[in-house]
Amino acid sequence: MRLDVLMAVLIAVLGVYLVRLVAYTMYQIFIYPYFASPLRHLPGPKDHHFLIGHSLNQFRSGNPNQPYVSWMRQWPKAPLIRYFDVGNSDAVLVTSLDAHKEILHAKAYSFQKPTFFVRLIADIVGFGIGFAEGEEHKKQRRALAVLFSPSNLKAYIPLLQSKAHHLSSLFDRIIETELVSIYSKITLDIMGVFALGLDLDDLQSRNTGSTSFQACYHEIFEPDGLGQMLMAINGIIPIRWLPLRANRRFRQANKMIRRQLTDIIQDRVRTVGASKATGLGCGEEKIKDLLTFMVAEKYYAGSDRWTENMITDQVSGHQTTADALTWATQLMIEHPAEAQRLRTEAVDLLHRKPSPDYRDIESLPYLKNFTREVLRVQCPGVNVAREATHDVVIQGVTIPKGTTVLMQPAIIQHNPTIWSPDCDEFKPDRWDHLEGEAADPWAFSAFSHGPRVCIGQALSMLEFKIILIELVSTFDFEGIDDTRANEIKLINPSPMLRPDGGIRVRVKRAK
Numbered sequence: 001m002r003l004d005v006l007m008a009v010l011i012a013v014l015g016v017y018l019v020r021l022v023a024y025t026m027y028q029i030f031i032y033p034y035f036a037s038p039l040r041h042l043p044g045p046k047d048h049h050f051l052i053g054h055s056l057n058q059f060r061s062g063n064p065n066q067p068y069v070s071w072m073r074q075w076p077k078a079p080l081i082r083y084f085d086v087g088n089s090d091a092v093l094v095t096s097l098d099a100h101k102e103i104l105h106a107k108a109y110s111f112q113k114p115t116f117f118v119r120l121i122a123d124i125v126g127f128g129i130g131f132a133e134g135e136e137h138k139k140q141r142r143a144l145a146v147l148f149s150p151s152n153l154k155a156y157i158p159l160l161q162s163k164a165h166h167l168s169s170l171f172d173r174i175i176e177t178e179l180v181s182i183y184s185k186i187t188l189d190i191m192g193v194f195a196l197g198l199d200l201d202d203l204q205s206r207n208t209g210s211t212s213f214q215a216c217y218h219e220i221f222e223p224d225g226l227g228q229m230l231m232a233i234n235g236i237i238p239i240r241w242l243p244l245r246a247n248r249r250f251r252q253a254n255k256m257i258r259r260q261l262t263d264i265i266q267d268r269v270r271t272v273g274a275s276k277a278t279g280l281g282c283g284e285e286k287i288k289d290l291l292t293f294m295v296a297e298k299y300y301a302g303s304d305r306w307t308e309n310m311i312t313d314q315v316s317g318h319q320t321t322a323d324a325l326t327w328a329t330q331l332m333i334e335h336p337a338e339a340q341r342l343r344t345e346a347v348d349l350l351h352r353k354p355s356p357d358y359r360d361i362e363s364l365p366y367l368k369n370f371t372r373e374v375l376r377v378q379c380p381g382v383n384v385a386r387e388a389t390h391d392v393v394i395q396g397v398t399i400p401k402g403t404t405v406l407m408q409p410a411i412i413q414h415n416p417t418i419w420s421p422d423c424d425e426f427k428p429d430r431w432d433h434l435e436g437e438a439a440d441p442w443a444f445s446a447f448s449h450g451p452r453v454c455i456g457q458a459l460s461m462l463e464f465k466i467i468l469i470e471l472v473s474t475f476d477f478e479g480i481d482d483t484r485a486n487e488i489k490l491i492n493p494s495p496m497l498r499p500d501g502g503i504r505v506r507v508k509r510a511k
């Protein structure tokens with residue numbers, strides 16, 4: 001065939017391809033959503049941009065839970081609200097308990113973590129159990145169950161108590177402090193022992209510069225304004241390769257964490273290997289930390305070479321616990337009568353038993369109410385998102401394959417039809433007389449539910465309670481300004497409910 005004929009054929013083929021691509025894109029953006037989508041009859045907002053969906057509205061709202069909570073209140077009876085994502089693609093906000101149960105439990109494996117979410121979060125924590133799917137996910141959950149078992153967790157109580165005392169000794173030396181950073185240090189320290197079997201000793205590492213684990217985590221989780229923007233955009237289009245300072249700092253911090261973890265892992269592999277070689281075993285019967293467990297059980301079994309992602313996945317749980325403590329302290333400041341009741345209960349316990357055990361801690365009714373109410377009103381985890389892996393019927397509506405479904409704990413926990421019209425108020429006593437849907441265990445969704453329920457729930461509740469007992473029995477906190485929890489500027493967008501710039505408080509010994 002002559003060259004000019006070949007070129008003409010190629011141009012014609014390319015032309016047809018381009019025309020089809022443009023036609024398909026136009027159909028997807030302007031025709032399918034309005035005339036063909038099975039979701040088109042669902043109620044929902046229309047004030048989006050056809051290219052970027054509601055991203056701008058979300059960004060402008062200043063709150064990672066918005067505009068979703070306002071939509072839930074605008075359509076209080078709708079179990080599903082349809083909104084538009086990038087390129088007019090379909091997305092569904094899930095509002096009713098029944099719809100949550102179908103998606104997170106009955107049909108859990110018809111959904112997986114959405115691509116944008118994997119890019120947004122896995123970019124930070126890596127691909128551990130949080131991003132495993134299907135059979136692989138079930139296998140990892142089964143393998144880790146022993147670590148999160150009550151007997152293993154009970155063995156951590158002395159460690160948690162000693163870290164809480166350590167925090168007290170720090171508070172004793174200061175008059176004024178910022179809460180997020182100090183709580184992040186202690187919870188990271190605890191996770192260091194739980195995940196790595198190492199005392200990261202980060203509470204003392206404030207002056208060690210950017211090489212500390214804590215400093216790297218800070219860089220990744222609390223980027224500056226541009227860093228936050230890049231994190232959000234990266235969820236839609238991968239842009240971490242762009243030669244920007246914020247990207248370089250992010251990559252550098254990630255590299256540092258990975259390097260430190262690799263060293264620790266290699267060291268552990270050697271130690272466990274040496275113990276096995278001498279026939280002394282590696283003390284499996286006493287294994288408490290994640291890394292030793294993984295190395296002993298998996299690495300040498302040769303089946304799975306779990307990576308440091310599994311560790312970062314767990315360690316990243318420290319952030320949410322730190323946020324829970326931050327909001328708890330802020331709410332104690334705002335509600336002195338409730339703080340006093342908590343103190344009376346804690347002081348009474350410590351008077352009876354200076355080193356309370358698991359049963360003592362779990363038997364404190366007001367502490368239980370208080371901690372659940374903190375996690376209901378100021379829930380640290382913002383998003384539980386999924387993507388349909390095939391067409392699936394939820395509440396009688398066909399959710400097409402690929403549709404994003406969003407289940408924010410705040411949508412359930414700030415829903416007046418579930419929690420009554422005073423749902424935004426902090427009232428720990430409400431837990432003593434729950435009625436209607438509020439009495440359904442699914443109405444408390446801070447840790448989500450179903451096969452992907454937070455694996456660290458029991459550990460983090462134990463940690464939360466032990467640190468609160470120590471703090472409330474020892475200190476009084478006072479806000480530096482009068483800003484209330486719901487007025488505090490938040491990091492946005494963010495996968496966590498976290499004050500932008502932290503919260504500064506005054507600390508003094510309780511009388």
Ligand code: HEM
Pocket residue numbers: 129130131141313314315316317318320321324379380381383384385445446447448451452453454455456457459460
């Ligand atoms: C107050 C503290 C915490 C809150 C509010 C919280 C919340 C959540 C939520 C809502 C999920 C479900 C995410 C989803 O399905 O998309 C989750 C999953 C998870 N959490 Fe937590 N978490 C907390 C603490 C922790 C801690 C301390 C750890 C580690 C020890 C941890 C480890 C995990 C892991 C590994 C998953 C993934 C589980 C899976 O996919 O099977 N979390 N968490």
